[in-house]
Amino acid sequence: xxxxxxxxxxxxxxxxxxxxxxxxxxxxxxxxxxxxxxxxxxxxxxxxxxxxxxxxxxxxxxxxxxxxxxxxxxxxxxxxxxxxxxxxxxxxxxxxxxxxxxxxxxxxxxxxxxxxxxxxxxxxxxxxxxxxxxxxxxxxxxxxxxxxxxxxxxxxxxxxxxxxxxxxxxxxxxxxxxxxxxxxxxxxxxxxxxxxxxxxxxxxxxxxxxxxxxxxxxxxxxxxxxxxxxxxxxxxxxxxxxxxxxxxxxxxxxxxxxxxxxxxxxxxxxxxxxxxxxxxxxxxxxxxxxxxxxxxxxxxxxxxxxxxxxxxxxxxxxxxxxxxxxxxxxxxxxxxxxxxxxxxxxxxxxx
Numbered sequence: 001x002x003x004x005x006x007x008x009x010x011x012x013x014x015x016x017x018x019x020x021x022x023x024x025x026x027x028x029x030x031x032x033x034x035x036x037x038x039x040x041x042x043x044x045x046x047x048x049x050x051x052x053x054x055x056x057x058x059x060x061x062x063x064x065x066x067x068x069x070x071x072x073x074x075x076x077x078x079x080x081x082x083x084x085x086x087x088x089x090x091x092x093x094x095x096x097x098x099x100x101x102x103x104x105x106x107x108x109x110x111x112x113x114x115x116x117x118x119x120x121x122x123x124x125x126x127x128x129x130x131x132x133x134x135x136x137x138x139x140x141x142x143x144x145x146x147x148x149x150x151x152x153x154x155x156x157x158x159x160x161x162x163x164x165x166x167x168x169x170x171x172x173x174x175x176x177x178x179x180x181x182x183x184x185x186x187x188x189x190x191x192x193x194x195x196x197x198x199x200x201x202x203x204x205x206x207x208x209x210x211x212x213x214x215x216x217x218x219x220x221x222x223x224x225x226x227x228x229x230x231x232x233x234x235x236x237x238x239x240x241x242x243x244x245x246x247x248x249x250x251x252x253x254x255x256x257x258x259x260x261x262x263x264x265x266x267x268x269x270x271x272x273x274x275x276x277x278x279x280x281x282x283x284x285x286x287x288x289x290x291x292x293x294x295x296x297x298x299x300x301x302x303x304x305x306x307x308x309x310x311x312x313x314x315x316x317x318x319x320x321x322x323x324x325x326x327x328x329x330x331x332x333x334x335x336x337x338x339x340x341x342x343x344x345x346x347x348x349x350x351x
Contacts, residue, residue, distance in 0.1 A: 135186035
């Protein structure tokens, strides 16, 4: 099962220099219909790639902002419809272009918008309209960008050995946009698209000025913690009191600090209560701690169940409980340990 490609426009992008002073240009090579595509070398180049794009896993709320694959949604003013969004309108004109000339014209508009973004690289850009006949009559639009690969060569003969290939492209690190997003086979989200870019450069999403992306789990958790902290402050301190103002300023400073220290403000029960809605929304949410040079990676749901934090003689202690140990390839004598009793360990810590 794969897509039936109806229309395809092929462009080559040239970029000389870097930054704002870069000399950027593009050239339209060919726009082809379904029959022309079938006999084109592009067919073997793209074979299976569109289905791979649609099946690529993506989380609505990613772990961080730097993940390669995201779900974007078109932005509209409250009370307005999708057709007030310029990016949506461009995709719709591509989806329902009545002939190849119209499809080529709209494709050129898209590429021109892309060329206006900063720090882009040269390569090939393909605008594709395709149908998934098994499920849907309405077509998809795929925007594919293959950067030029450096230092690519073909093997020639015993004398010359290799020959350098100019402007080579590959699907390996291909950037892509799929519209509309298909969360399940046969189900479309008209408000959403899926974007994939393997590099950390943001220019492939930057040219879609009227598309936003869902909050990351990091931001969701931070918002939930700030909400819990704000509620705790309002219940603990009188309004406009000096203590309350100081606590509110402390929370704001905490929220903007990349590496944070233990605050020592809430009881274990309050921490568990604040964690509950976060865990309900995302049961597999991770919790990472660092005690001096020791890294601990667990689930937030492990806290107070399998992972406990205490303080002895001014030092922090992390207690982790479980049924069994496993060790990685780094062999150590610890694997032969006969564990002492918890009581004896706590006595040693207490000293």
